[in-house]
Amino acid sequence: MARQRKPLSVGHSDSKYLKKSPSHTKKDGGFLSYWKQGLAFICLVFAGVIGYMGYLETRVNTPFDEQKMVIQSGLDVPDRYWGSYRPGLYFGMKTRDPYSVVSGLMWYFPNQLRPGGYGIRHWCDDGDNLGRYGWIEHDGRTFGVQEIEDGPFKITVSFVKKPGGNHGGDWTARISAATQDGQLQYELISFLLYSAIEEKTKGWIKPYRFESGLPMGVSGETEGLGAFTVKLYNHSGQVEHESYLSTTAQGLHILKETVFASLRVATDHRKGNRKFFVLPGELLPSPGAGADGKRAEPNFVVTQVTARVPFELDMAFESGSHVDRSENLIMNAYSRELNQLQNDFHHRFEETFKLQTKGYKTDEIAFAKAAFSNLLGGVGYFYGASRVESPYTRGPVPYWKAPLYSAVPSRSFFPRGFLWDEGFHGLLISSWDLDIELDIISHWFDLMNVEGWIPREQILGQEALSRVPEQFVTQRNSNANPPTFFLTLHFILQNLADKLTEKESRLSTLERLYPRLQAWFDWFNVTQIGDLSGSYRWRGRNATTNRELNPVTLTSGLDDYPRASHPNVDERHVDLHCWIALAASTISEIAKLLNKNGQKYSNTYGYLADNNLLDKLHWSPRTQAYSDFGLHTDAVVLKRPPPPRSPSPGYQTHQNADKIRVTLKDPELRFVDSTFGYVSLFPFLLQILEPESPKLGKILDDIKNPELLWTNYGLRSLAKTAPMYMKPNTEHDPPYWRGPIWINLNYMAVRALNHYSKTRGPYSSKAETIYHELKQNIIRNIIKEYRRTGYIWEQYNDKTGEGQRSRPFTGWSSLVVLMMAEIY
Ligand SMILES: *[C@@H]1O[C@H](CO)[C@@H](O)[C@H](O)[C@H]1NC(C)=O
Ligand SMILES: *[C@@H]1O[C@H](CO)[C@@H](O)[C@H](O)[C@H]1NC(C)=O
Numbered sequence: 001m002a003r004q005r006k007p008l009s010v011g012h013s014d015s016k017y018l019k020k021s022p023s024h025t026k027k028d029g030g031f032l033s034y035w036k037q038g039l040a041f042i043c044l045v046f047a048g049v050i051g052y053m054g055y056l057e058t059r060v061n062t063p064f065d066e067q068k069m070v071i072q073s074g075l076d077v078p079d080r081y082w083g084s085y086r087p088g089l090y091f092g093m094k095t096r097d098p099y100s101v102v103s104g105l106m107w108y109f110p111n112q113l114r115p116g117g118y119g120i121r122h123w124c125d126d127g128d129n130l131g132r133y134g135w136i137e138h139d140g141r142t143f144g145v146q147e148i149e150d151g152p153f154k155i156t157v158s159f160v161k162k163p164g165g166n167h168g169g170d171w172t173a174r175i176s177a178a179t180q181d182g183q184l185q186y187e188l189i190s191f192l193l194y195s196a197i198e199e200k201t202k203g204w205i206k207p208y209r210f211e212s213g214l215p216m217g218v219s220g221e222t223e224g225l226g227a228f229t230v231k232l233y234n235h236s237g238q239v240e241h242e243s244y245l246s247t248t249a250q251g252l253h254i255l256k257e258t259v260f261a262s263l264r265v266a267t268d269h270r271k272g273n274r275k276f277f278v279l280p281g282e283l284l285p286s287p288g289a290g291a292d293g294k295r296a297e298p299n300f301v302v303t304q305v306t307a308r309v310p311f312e313l314d315m316a317f318e319s320g321s322h323v324d325r326s327e328n329l330i331m332n333a334y335s336r337e338l339n340q341l342q343n344d345f346h347h348r349f350e351e352t353f354k355l356q357t358k359g360y361k362t363d364e365i366a367f368a369k370a371a372f373s374n375l376l377g378g379v380g381y382f383y384g385a386s387r388v389e390s391p392y393t394r395g396p397v398p399y400w401k402a403p404l405y406s407a408v409p410s411r412s413f414f415p416r417g418f419l420w421d422e423g424f425h426g427l428l429i430s431s432w433d434l435d436i437e438l439d440i441i442s443h444w445f446d447l448m449n450v451e452g453w454i455p456r457e458q459i460l461g462q463e464a465l466s467r468v469p470e471q472f473v474t475q476r477n478s479n480a481n482p483p484t485f486f487l488t489l490h491f492i493l494q495n496l497a498d499k500l501t502e503k504e505s506r507l508s509t510l511e512r513l514y515p516r517l518q519a520w521f522d523w524f525n526v527t528q529i530g531d532l533s534g535s536y537r538w539r540g541r542n543a544t545t546n547r548e549l550n551p552v553t554l555t556s557g558l559d560d561y562p563r564a565s566h567p568n569v570d571e572r573h574v575d576l577h578c579w580i581a582l583a584a585s586t587i588s589e590i591a592k593l594l595n596k597n598g599q600k601y602s603n604t605y606g607y608l609a610d611n612n613l614l615d616k617l618h619w620s621p622r623t624q625a626y627s628d629f630g631l632h633t634d635a636v637v638l639k640r641p642p643p644p645r646s647p648s649p650g651y652q653t654h655q656n657a658d659k660i661r662v663t664l665k666d667p668e669l670r671f672v673d674s675t676f677g678y679v680s681l682f683p684f685l686l687q688i689l690e691p692e693s694p695k696l697g698k699i700l701d702d703i704k705n706p707e708l709l710w711t712n713y714g715l716r717s718l719a720k721t722a723p724m725y726m727k728p729n730t731e732h733d734p735p736y737w738r739g740p741i742w743i744n745l746n747y748m749a750v751r752a753l754n755h756y757s758k759t760r761g762p763y764s765s766k767a768e769t770i771y772h773e774l775k776q777n778i779i780r781n782i783i784k785e786y787r788r789t790g791y792i793w794e795q796y797n798d799k800t801g802e803g804q805r806s807r808p809f810t811g812w813s814s815l816v817v818l819m820m821a822e823i824y
């Protein structure tokens with residue numbers, strides 16, 4: 001049905017060439033020598049082909065061949081050496097080293113502990129049903145405060161870092177539990193505080209003993225950290241039992257399982273024979289069990305403190321090379337230090353976002369701080385190799401091992417780096433700390449291969465890998481993702497130009513970035529190009545599947561947002577056209593700043609932003625809207641395949657066969673214009689549309705139309721009138737980008753409205769009115785839902801405004817802070 005293009009093939013001319021080669025001649029000797037020459041030639045070609053195939057095969061995992069972006073790492077940046085860089089945990093600290101000592105927290109209520117370890121909290125997990133959790137203050141460098149509501153209990157975790165010595169200094173974490181519920185005072189809670197060293201860390205750890213009593217902490221020494229101790233100080237509340245575990249864990253991804261497997265029930269005779277869950281102490285494979293007969297060394301040391309609520313303890317990491325500390329960072333000294341940092345934070349938050357000046361109320365500002373802090377506090381440090389694939393590799397191959405310093409979309413659901421999310425995160429992070437953002441950008445661009453490609457999802461290291469279903473791990477080098485880092489860079493140039501030029505190191509980062517931006521651009525401009533001049537097409541859609549109502553376009557970032565029903569080479573995608581235009585204009589801006597010749601990019605921008613070209617490629621005269629173009633029909637449905645005529649042994653399974661797509665009318669080449677939604681807005685969202693264009697007036701009217709995108713909570717992703725509005729893509733895939741409200745695109749809409757309201761033109765006052773209304777709707781609803789549920793969400797229901805899907809989603813949903821601050 002779908003019109004397929006024949007791939008260009010050189011096979012025919014090849015065989016013709018071979019036939020032409022002289023295989024028979026009259027001279028025998030000649031025959032032999034011809035034959036030999038022919039053979040040599042064939043061998044040579046063969047070797048050449050093999051060599052070339054080998055070359056092609058290795059390109060996908062060969063790094064881009066220019067100076068590295070990250071030139072300072074680990075202890076070169078001592079003040080960001082330690083951090084809460086394990087965002088997938090409720091609380092965990094590690095260093096920015098490939099292999100690190102990691103510290104973390106688990107807790108449980110003994111009367112809620114269940115078989116299988118249920119009830120032990122460690123990784124951020126929706127299944128724990130916590131009422132709320134997240135950083136409410138975090139500055140990305142020196143401290144953070146997190147609040148966690150576990151049933152009627154409130155657990156507060158804060159940390160403070162203190163420089164000193166040559167190994168990244170000290171830090172202390174304070175952990176407390178409290179409850180408002182009088183009946184639950186004195187309830188038992190068990191805190192497990194651990195340190196572990198990753199397999200390839202050079203060094204050791206062991207339980208630390210105070211002069212008297214049980215081990216309460218860890219001591220150790222590693223290459224990066226030198227000698228260190230982690231000591232526990234319980235200083236308020238009643239401790240009922242203490243125990244510890246010193247063992248070998250098989251990996252960071254099974255720490256909780258290791259703890260659970262070793263918990264025992266013990267009777268404490270001093271406490272009236274009461275029973276406690278306790279850790280067994282040393283639990284190391286016996287001598288002789290190890291490979292070389294040596295006693296195995298512990299790599300995982302846990303202290304468990306079972307206490308009565310309310311309770312508070314400090315866990316102090318002290319660096320051995322920090323010799324002149326005047327006092328330990330615990331008890332009052334800690335409180336004092338924390339207080340100071342909190343004051344600085346509040347002050348700086350107001351200076352940066354000016355929410356108080358804008359008249360926001362105290363609790364609204366607290367909300368904004370929480371949204372912002374959980375994004376920044378969710379910045380992680382990962383190390384490992386992605387798995388990638390190209391048409392030339394036989395199956396997936398490992399990428400090179402590399403670090404990634406990046407924020408994450410959601411600490412529970414997506415605690416790893418995502419390329420297109422990160423460009424949005426960058427807007428908020430750069431507003432706060434430009435150097436952190438430049439470092440994040442640098443890490444991402446070091447993941448570029450020699451082709452100019454960056455894998456879009458980064459699943460690095462054991463912990464990350466264990467949270468991703470196998471079929472989603474491999475990244476394909478034909479697949480793009482919106483190049484949102486150009487949004488970040490554009491934002492930095494617009495809003496932070498003075499900060500950028502104020503430090504030589506920042507400009508030289510841009511210098512190193514420039515060739516990589518060019519390569520990235522070229523990669524898009526070549527691999528995602530469309531058939532018609534100036535058109536672009538997302539690759540990676542499945543043209544042969546009959547399982548999906550509309551084959552997804554994961555690469556576009558908008559997953560199941562409906563596109564042409566029958567993917568083929570005639571497709572052109574309006575959002576991608578606009579992303580490429582943004583990319584070209586941003587590179588030309590950077591070229592100007594760096595005194596480089598960016599003519600090529602400003603020409604390309606001029607060409608792609610030409611509204612006549614845009615209209616020719618993407619404006620549907622029928623519906624008066626921008627749209628994709630392709631081989632399309634709206635007449636598709638999901639149906640259960642009919643059972644076979646005669647019941648056969650397979651009958652049972654057939655009845656349960658998945659629904660398949662049935663096409664009721666042949667598709668034709670046309671605009672995909674019965675679908676109105678986010679994609680239709682892109683020329684407006686990325687501000688390519690000219691301010692005088694009557695099409696701007698039309699778009700503004702469409703935005704305001706409640707039958708299309710307008711709701712009291714923000715713009716829905718797909719118009720109510722669209723054929724695919726709220727339709728599941730398969731029986732198992734509920735609608736995702738087919739109606740619900742997404743905050744990243746709403747931020748772009750608010751930003752565009754602000755732009756058109758400030759740009760002279762016939763529609764500026766209309767844009768201004770809608771700007772205020774839309775911004776208010778979004779902010780009001782997200783805050784309302786935060787109060788109601790305790791969380792910021794991945795998306796919001798377009799009928800009720802309710803938060804849905806994953807939580808906390810303080811990736812791009814935290815852009816609400818920039819809307820409150822009106823920073824675009
Ligand atoms: C396309 O979908 C079909 C059927 O669902 C599947 O068998 C095939 O592997 C898919 N192709 C690609 C390239 O993913
Ligand atoms: C992008 O590709 C088009 C079409 O091949 C080409 O004309 C244009 O010069 C390219 N732009 C840049 C900046 O390389």
Ligand SMILES: CC(=O)N[C@H]1CO[C@H](CO)[C@@H](O)[C@@H]1O
Nearest residue numbers: 210213216232233234238239
């Ligand atoms: C390290 C420390 O201070 N441990 C104490 C915690 O509380 C229990 C009981 O209150 C003491 O026995 C420990 O010495």
